[in-house]
Each structure stands twice: as structure tokens, then as C-alpha cells.
């Protein structure tokens with residue numbers, strides 16, 4: 001990690017060839033980010049309730065609104081191509097992990113883990129929360145591998161209402177996992 005001129009923490013992770021692998025992405029990278037999100041989100045189709053699925057899963061307006069609301073995005077570059085993203089949002093007394101997606105063809109190769117480890121390293125002393133669809137058991141396993149603990153549905157609903165700005169329908173079908181730094 002390095003600091004830029006304004007001392008804002010910049011996420012940069014270099015491989016052995018000094019290629020930047022993990023970096024922060026902004027709304028100027030919207031189309032690259034959306035490509036990753038909407039490709040990876042096809043995993044949800046037929047897994048989440050039909051009335052929670054939409055195409056594209058994340059329209060541009062939604063991503064721009066997320067940036068406006070303070071979500072920041074890390075991206076993982078491989079061979080000049082963005083292959084994975086993971087967002088985060090500092091809100092009240094917690095840090096939310098938001099919008100974690102790896103291109104379908106690149107899943108299961110350690111990219112999501114690299115991004116999550118990066119965030120865990122930055123927020124060593126923080127209360128981290130992640131919300132996901134209750135039917136996305138692969139995502140729940142992914143976070144549990146890193147020590148996140150799944151909340152009961154009642155507590156999940158409380159946390160989703162307190163820290164997220166999502167529809168009642170999405171709350172109904174989501175769960176929250178938590179990890180203390």
C-alpha cells in the first residue's frame with residue numbers, strides 16, 4: 001500500500017513483476033466495474049427469488065448512486081483486464097463489505113480471497129459486516145473461511161435495516177455475516 005499526495009490511503013498491491021494487481025477504482029471506471037458485476041451476478045439467476053433478479057443485475061445508475069453514498073471499490077487487474085471487484089463503505093461504527101464479484105471464468109482461483117485479505121488488512125480493528133442473499137451459500141462459505149460469523153435471521157434483519165439502504169424484499173431474503181478485527 002502507498003500514500004498519494006493528499007495522504008489518502010491508496011490500495012496498491014504489486015506482483016513479483018511490479019504489476020499493480022489491486023487498486024482502487026472510481027466512477028470513471030464504471031463500465032469496467034459493471035462488466036465484472038453483471039457477469040459474476042449471473043450466478044444468482046435461478047438461485048435467488050425471481051422477483052429479486054433483474055437484468056442487468058446492477059444498472060449504471062445504481063453503481064453511481066453507491067459511489068455517491070460513499071461506497072469505494074477495489075479492483076483486481078490481471079493481464080490488463082479488471083477481473084474482480086470488492087466494495088467497502090465506512091458507515092457509522094462499522095465497515096460494510098459491498099458488491100464482491102469475480103468474473104465467472106475467473107472464480108475459484110483466489111482473486112476474491114486476495115481482495116478480502118486486503119480489506120481485512122486495512123480494517124484490522126474494525127467491526128466488519130457483509131450482507132448477502134441467504135440462498136448464496138457459496139458466498140456465505142467464502143466469508144466464513146475468513147472468520148466471518150453468520151447472524152441469526154432476526155439480527156440480520158436488524159443490521160440490514162440499520163446499515164443498508166435496500167428494499168424490504170432484499171432484506172427478507174438476505175443475511176449478514178460479521179467479523180471483528
Ligand SMILES: CC(C)(COP(=O)(O)OP(=O)(O)OC[C@H]1O[C@@H](n2cnc3c(N)ncnc32)[C@H](O)[C@@H]1OP(=O)(O)O)[C@@H](O)C(=O)NCCC(=O)NCCS
Pocket residue numbers: 040041043084099100101102103106107108109110111112113114130131132136138139141142145
Ligand atoms: C464469491 C466470490 C466473490 C468469491 O470470489 P473468488 O475469486 O471466486 O474467490 P476465491 O477464488 O478466492 O475462492 C474462495 C472460496 O470461494 C469458494 N468459491 C466461490 N465461488 C467459487 C467457484 N465458482 N468455484 C470454486 N470455488 C468457489 C471456494 O470455496 C473458495 O474456497 P477454496 O479456495 O478453499 O476452494 C465469487 O465467487 C463471485 O463473484 N460469486 C458470484 C457473486 C457472489 O456471490 N458475490 C458475493 C456477494 S456478497
